Amino acid sequence: MEDGVYYDCVGVDAYQDGNxxxxxxxxxxxxxxxxxxxxxxLNPESITLTHSGADFSCPSVEFSDIILMxxxxxxxxxxxxxxxxxxxxxxxxAENAVNVGPSRMFLPQYRxxxxxxxxxxxxxxLGLVMCHNLMLYPSFINQExxxxxxxxxxxxxxxxxxxxxxxxxxxxxxxxxNPNVICSFYKNKKGFLLSLLNSTKDEQTFKLKxxxxxxxxxxxxxxxxxxxxxxxxxxxxxxxxxxxxxFVLIEN
Numbered sequence: 001m002e003d004g005v006y007y008d009c010v011g012v013d014a015y016q017d018g019n020x021x022x023x024x025x026x027x028x029x030x031x032x033x034x035x036x037x038x039x040x041x042l043n044p045e046s047i048t049l050t051h052s053g054a055d056f057s058c059p060s061v062e063f064s065d066i067i068l069m070x071x072x073x074x075x076x077x078x079x080x081x082x083x084x085x086x087x088x089x090x091x092x093x094a095e096n097a098v099n100v101g102p103s104r105m106f107l108p109q110y111r112x113x114x115x116x117x118x119x120x121x122x123x124x125x126l127g128l129v130m131c132h133n134l135m136l137y138p139s140f141i142n143q144e145x146x147x148x149x150x151x152x153x154x155x156x157x158x159x160x161x162x163x164x165x166x167x168x169x170x171x172x173x174x175x176x177x178n179p180n181v182i183c184s185f186y187k188n189k190k191g192f193l194l195s196l197l198n199s200t201k202d203e204q205t206f207k208l209k210x211x212x213x214x215x216x217x218x219x220x221x222x223x224x225x226x227x228x229x230x231x232x233x234x235x236x237x238x239x240x241x242x243x244x245x246x247f248v249l250i251e252n
Contacts, residue, residue: 004047004065005039011052029062036063049105061101068137069096070107077109082124082243089182089199093167097132105135119145119225120244126224127197127245131184133163148224152247156193161186173211174250181206181240191217191251198240205239208248220249 012028014021032050039046050061051068061067072095076086083092096104106129110116122142126149129136138146164170166182176183176196181204185194192214198204208219221232223246232238232248240246 004049006049006051007035008051010050032063051107064102066103066105066135067101068105068107070109070137074109074111077115078111081115081118081121083128084124084199084243085201092128093132096134097165103135105137107137108140110140116140117142120241122146123149123224123245124197124243127195130195130245130247131166131182131197133165133184145224148227149247152222152224152249153193156186156249157188157190158186159188161188161193171211172214173209174214175209176206177209178204178206180204183208191249194248194250195245196238196240196248197245198243201242203239203241205237207237208234210234210250214250217250217252220251222247222249 010032012023012025014023016022036048039048047065048063049066049068050064073083073087076083080086087095096106098104106125108125110121115121119142122145125141126136126146128134130149130153136146164172164174164185164187166184170185172187172192174183174185174192174194180200180202181196181198183194183196185192187193194208196206210217215234219232219234219236221230221236221238222228223230225244238246
C-alpha cells in the first residue's frame, strides 16, 4: 500500500423482497469508511481509487480520492464511434467534470478492435479528457496517440499547471473564434497549453483569440495524428476534422 489502493466493484447491490428492492446504503457507507480509515493508518498519504461500473452510489464517492468513470458509456461506444455522437458536451461535462467531491478518472469503453486501434478514436477521447481536466485510465484506445499527446503535455509541465475550462471566461482572453471548437487550457510559468476540440460532425476552421499582452508570444500547433509541430500565428486558420482535437503551445 505504498501509493494507494484500487477498489473494484464498489457499489450498492440491491436485494429483492417480494416487489420491493432494498439497497444497503448505510451498511456500505460504514464498510467503506472503515476501509478508508484503515488504509490511512498504514499510510496517511495513500490514495483511494474506487470503481463501480456504470452506477456510482453516493457512499462510495464519499470515501474516495478518485473515482473511475466511463462504463456507463459502454453501449454508446459499441453503437457509435465518438462520444459526442451520443452525448452532448453539456451532458458529458455534467456527468464527468464536476468540481466537488473526488477527482475523476475516465475509463474508455471501446471493445471493437477497429475502434480500439483507431488513432482518431483515441484523439477524440483525449480531447474530451483534456478539455474537461480529467485523468485518463489508458485502456481500450490507441496507445501511440496517447503517448504522443502525453509527451507533448509533459514537456510543457503539469506539476504546477492551473486549469481554465472552456465553459468559463478566463483572464487571458484565450478562446477559439469558432463556437463549435471548444478551448480549455493549462497555464504554468512557461506559458499556456491549449486543448481544442471540434465538437461537431463537420470539419471546422478557427483562429485563436488572446488578449493584447499575449500577442507577442510564440505559438506552436501540435497535430497528433500526423505527429507534427508547426509554428503558427494569430492570423493562421486552423482546420480540425470532425470530432478531432488539436493542441497549441503558447510560450515566450
